[in-house]
Amino acid sequence: MNHPEQMGVKNLLLEFQNFHQTQYSGAxxxxTSHRHKFRFYYHQGSIVWATGGNHPHRRLRRHMAQHFPQIDLQNLQWRWQNLSINNWDYQLLKALHQKQKIQLSQVNLIVESxxxxxxxxxxxxxxxxxxFCERRLEVILDSPMSFSSIEISLQQVRQLWQNWSQAGLSRVSPNLAPCVNQPEQLQQQVNQSVYNNFITLMNGKYTLRDIAVKMKQGVLPITNYLIPYIKKGQIQLREVTDWHLNINTATGTSVDTPLIKQTNLLVACVDDSxxxxxxxxxxxxxNGLKFIHIQDSTKALEILIERKPNLIFLDLMMPCTNGYELCAQLRRISLFNQTPIIILTGSDGIFDRTRAKxxxxxxxxxxxxxxDKVMGILRKYLSVQSSVNKILEQPATVQV
Known part of the structure; x- marks a missing residue:
């Protein structure tokens, strides 16, 4: 399978079993059709790590709080470059283990969960x-810390899915966050202690999985308990963004602490990847900025004119319209005369640099x-703009 292959549930499960039988090493x-991306890392037929989805930070944060709450991430030095790689979460666990802050048995619990x-x-x-599935033969984690049995994992997950479906929850994702919608009516139906828990936990910030860990219960009974209130409209389920870990970088700056004060500045990226x-x-x-990613270069100009970003990252090599053409078009528009346009390219040749200039x-x-390079660009070209903007509400992500 050298290219993405479309699969249903049955063939997907067979693919997992085939990897185990053939002692596959790679990724x-x-x-999914919802544009969620996942990656499984294999070593000789065993899964050694998995990552991806729409809540990788939130998921690791939840498991860390559950299995080793004694870890203070503020005191852990972690480089920005590590957070930009695909298996940053695995590397973080490896660093904690090497620093003897967590035991291998705790790592195994995190991996299995x-x-x-x-x-x-x-x-x-x-x-x-x-x-859609695609093999990555070149991606292998060195010295795996844990080896998970896919047969046991699949058996447990299939049982959970069967129970989940039988409870009528097949369309309810455990990654949704409940939020009290009708507090007055709800208060009349439950006792005060239950109501207080509802108000504290069901505020639209914690997912069903987050709440299950906080209450030390399974996600299925928690969700089952809430379903009657959800059907009455007293509790709503909402999608929530990821919840980034609070980690110190090598320069002593927290991931959750903006390097640029929260502003109304918008950064755009035009890249088909x-x-x-x-x-x-x-x-x-x-870091306190709004962000928009535009994958279709043919629609980029129209969207950029509409959104008016304060800085643009622009890929050189794209289908239909390349970065050179789009940069030239932007500079012909008075709106973008002074907008920083940062070229992204896989080549470091003098010709590319000259033509881009x-x-x-x-x-x-x-x-x-x-x-490090991205943060340097933001500090260099947005520091003046950020100093004259008022602090606004939480930044949002838009996927175009």
Whole structure:
């Protein structure tokens, strides 16, 4: 399988079993029609780690709080570059283990819980639509810390999914967050202690999985208990964004602490790669900025004119319209005369740099993208703008 292959639930489960039987080493990328991306890392037929989905930070934060709440992430030195790689969460666990802050048995618990959650999310989405799978033979984690049995994991997840479906929850994702919608009516139906728990936990910030861990119960009984109130409209289920970990960088700055004060500044990225957009978003949004990723270069000009970003990251090599053409078009519009346009390219050649300057680019970043360079660009070109903007509400992410 050298290219993405469309699969249903049955074939997907067979693929997992086939990897185990053939002693596969590498990675398996799974993409759903909802544009959720997951990656499983294999070593000789065993899954050693899994990551992805729409809540990777929130998921790891939840498991860390559950299995080793004594860890103070504020005192852990962690480089920005590590947060920009695909398996940053695995590398964080490895660093904690090497620093003797957690035991290998605790790592195993995290790995098993993570794999189980991701398998459930994939199976749930695969029951309503197809998923696409692709092998990555070149991606192998060195010296795996844990080896998970796919047979045991699949058995447990299938049982949970069966129970979940029989409870009428097949369309309810455990990644949704409940929020009290009609507090007055709810208060009349439950006792005061239950009501206080509802108000404290069901405020739209914590997912069903988060609440289950906080209450030390399974996610199924928690969700089952809430269903009558959800059907009455007294509690609503909402989608929530990821919840980034609070980690010190090598420079002593927290991931959750904006390097640029929260402003109304908008950063745009025009790049046909979903991965580039995701990586940039994870670097930019926690630093108090709004972010928009535009994958279709043919629609980029129209969207940029409408949204008026304060800084633009622009890929050189894209289908239909390349970065040179789009940069030249932007510079012909008075709105973008002074807008910083940062070229993204996989080449560091003098020709590319010269041509990019000719068409009006401001600066240049070579791929792969690392956080230090991105943060340097933001500080250099947005510091003046941020100082004259008022602090506004929480930044939002838009996927175009």
């Amino acid at each position: 398996l990328d799974i993409t 993570t794999i189980a959650e991701i398998l459930f999310d994939i199976i749930q989405q695969a029951h309503s639509t197809h998923v 979903p991965q580039v957009g995701r990586i940039l978003g994870e670097m930019i949004i926690p 000719v068409v009006g680019s401001t600066d240049f970043i070579t791929k792969p993208i690392v956080a």
